[in-house]
Amino acid sequence: MPEPMDAIPLSPRAVRVSPSSTAAFSDLAARLRRQGRDVISLAAGEPDFDTPAAVVEAAHRALDAGRTRYAPVRGIPELRRAVRRKLARDNALAYEDEAVLVTSGAKQAVALAVEVLAGPGDEVIVPAPYWVSYPEMVRLAGARPVIAAVGANGYKLDADALARALSPHTRALILNSPCNPTGALYSAEELRAIADVCADSGITVISDEIYEKIVFDGCHHSIAASTPRLYARTVVINGCSKAYAMTGWRIGYAAGPPHVISAMATLASQRTTSACTFSQAAAAFALENEPPDVARMRAAYRRRRDLMAGALSDMGITCSLPPATFYLLADIRHLLPAARGDTDIPDAHRFALELLEHAGVAVVPGEPFGAPGQLRLSFATSRDQIKIAMQRLAAFVRELR
Numbered sequence: 001m002p003e004p005m006d007a008i009p010l011s012p013r014a015v016r017v018s019p020s021s022t023a024a025f026s027d028l029a030a031r032l033r034r035q036g037r038d039v040i041s042l043a044a045g046e047p048d049f050d051t052p053a054a055v056v057e058a059a060h061r062a063l064d065a066g067r068t069r070y071a072p073v074r075g076i077p078e079l080r081r082a083v084r085r086k087l088a089r090d091n092a093l094a095y096e097d098e099a100v101l102v103t104s105g106a107k108q109a110v111a112l113a114v115e116v117l118a119g120p121g122d123e124v125i126v127p128a129p130y131w132v133s134y135p136e137m138v139r140l141a142g143a144r145p146v147i148a149a150v151g152a153n154g155y156k157l158d159a160d161a162l163a164r165a166l167s168p169h170t171r172a173l174i175l176n177s178p179c180n181p182t183g184a185l186y187s188a189e190e191l192r193a194i195a196d197v198c199a200d201s202g203i204t205v206i207s208d209e210i211y212e213k214i215v216f217d218g219c220h221h222s223i224a225a226s227t228p229r230l231y232a233r234t235v236v237i238n239g240c241s242k243a244y245a246m247t248g249w250r251i252g253y254a255a256g257p258p259h260v261i262s263a264m265a266t267l268a269s270q271r272t273t274s275a276c277t278f279s280q281a282a283a284a285f286a287l288e289n290e291p292p293d294v295a296r297m298r299a300a301y302r303r304r305r306d307l308m309a310g311a312l313s314d315m316g317i318t319c320s321l322p323p324a325t326f327y328l329l330a331d332i333r334h335l336l337p338a339a340r341g342d343t344d345i346p347d348a349h350r351f352a353l354e355l356l357e358h359a360g361v362a363v364v365p366g367e368p369f370g371a372p373g374q375l376r377l378s379f380a381t382s383r384d385q386i387k388i389a390m391q392r393l394a395a396f397v398r399e400l401r
């Protein structure tokens with residue numbers, strides 16, 4: 001008699017970790033589409049544009065040159081150089097070569113940074129709303145995520161809230177500016193206030209700056225450059241996924257104190273070896289040449305943001321206009337709890353499921369982002385699709401009781 005297919009027990013860690021809910025809603029939308037349903041997805045966390053042609057050509061050149069073998073764990077020299085030049089040029093941050101690590105996406109860089117900085121008994125502060133993966137990454141490292149509520153100042157953590165979240169066990173703060181899912185962008189002054197608290201209390205900042213190039217109003221600043229005290233206390237993380245529409249190429253990077261970067265590299269060497277070699281060559285090209293497509297995509301996102309925010313406001317749904325990223329948080333608390341036909345809709349999660357099922361619009365509910373009663377809508381999709389999705393959402397809202 002063969003054993004059942006689920007006979008193998010899983011480790012406690014594997015059982016505890018929650019799957020990414022953004023991926024879950026995107027997958028659900030894709031499954032309905034495969035069944036022939038007409039679904040518009042505002043759930044995905046990636047640009048809808050193709051990777052710039054010049055970057056694709058750089059990858060072709062790398063493949064033609066036979067660059068298909070393992071790369072050094074820390075990344076190919078030309079990409080490490082391009083990263084250093086980019087950080088100096090865009091962020092006024094000077095790093096030596098040993099302060100830079102190339103990773104398989106920014107996601108790996110954040111996970112490695114958390115793992116080398118925090119472990120059992122430690123705490124890592126995560127301002128809410130947050131990117132869904134941060135708390136899970138902290139838990140996977142054996143540490144405890146401490147969720148700090150942001151104020152009414154455009155979804156941003158302020159120095160007082162940070163100070164309240166501190167404890168003798170705090171090891172790090174994960175700061176995400178521009179922020180997924182709120183689109184919040186911290187000013188230089190706001191960063192300085194946070195930086196002072198971090199430096200005074202001796203904690204490290206993991207600064208995830210992956211949306212740096214998608215800023216509409218204001219200007220991106222890295223907290224690492226906000227005060228000289230924080231330069232040695234920050235791990236800066238960035239990558240190519242969002243800026244250059246390169247999500248599938250899986251290239252991210254980290255820069256920071258060399259002993260932290262070395263520890264991250266050692267961990268990576270035992271887990272993944274290097275990031276994809278020919279992707280790295282293309283990423284070096286993108287960073288060195290900043291293709292004009294970046295500005296074109298930014299202008300398109302801005303027009304789409306205005307379209308979506310205007311449509312939401314017309315249907316009485318408030319959202320604060322995001323100054324950056326391609327997401328906005330739509331506040332549906334005034335609609336909840338609701339009912340549609342015989343179905344009760346107590347929360348944003350149910351709202352999103354019903355919206356997908358009955359209106360063919362995929363969005364991500366706010367709960368896993370630490371934003372209950374809200375929906376995350378991505379405007380990384382065409383204006384035509386946004387117009388139809390907003391009409392469907394408005395019709396769905398009108399049917400609620």
Ligand SMILES: Cc1ncc(COP(=O)(O)O)c(C=O)c1O
Binds near residue numbers: 045106107131240252
């Ligand atoms: C805030 C944030 N950081 C990191 C990532 C991961 O980026 P990458 O594709 O480089 O792993 C994402 C992707 O959605 C993100 O939203």
